[in-house]
Amino acid sequence: NAGVMQNPRHLVRRRGQEARLRCSPMKGHSHVYWYRQLPEEGLKFMVYLQKENIIDESGMPKERFSAEFPKEGPSILRIQQVVRGDSAAYFCASSPRQGLIAFFGQGTRLTVV
């Protein structure tokens, strides 16, 4: 059973471009969480999704950021018109249901130049 897979591991984008981060949860897991981590800081919650539904997006900036978890395929975190401040590590975690252990992917490190 493969773990949570995130790709790409590293992503470089110029200011104004779009960034797409993908997360494939563990098999059988229908709950996906996205977190952002700045250097030397903890993880900040962004969005919590179940299949085809956004459950909680209270941590996601209102503009430029969106997330989806379609019925088929990975969860996608999309950042439009990236700015330098978007540079961070973005982690995805999955669990079979809320309240259980969340398993994390290795993260995508986004660098905006």
Add this chain to the structure above:
Amino acid sequence: SQQGEEDPQALSIQEGENATMNCSYKTSINNLQWYRQNSGRGLVHLILIRSNEREKHSGRLRVTLDTSKKSSSLLITASRAADTASYFCATDEDSGNTPLVFGKGTRLSVIA
């Protein structure tokens, strides 16, 4: 806003010593989890303690939970250089569909 707050922010000890990290939180919880993160890597789950448990062990790890004080501690005994990492607590709030909320972590350095 952050729920868990770890203390200390950084800790440096000699190999073989014990390391204790603390976590405080604000609301009622279903469970509390501790995670470890090596530099530049993802988080690895260490241990989960439920709100009705007071203490839990896993190998060299010992976790306590005091719900009256809304605090938890993680003890690593006989530390090794390989324990060098950041340690985070995460709480699962007792209020419906809420995600894990992480603190800022304790950066542990174990010196050989």
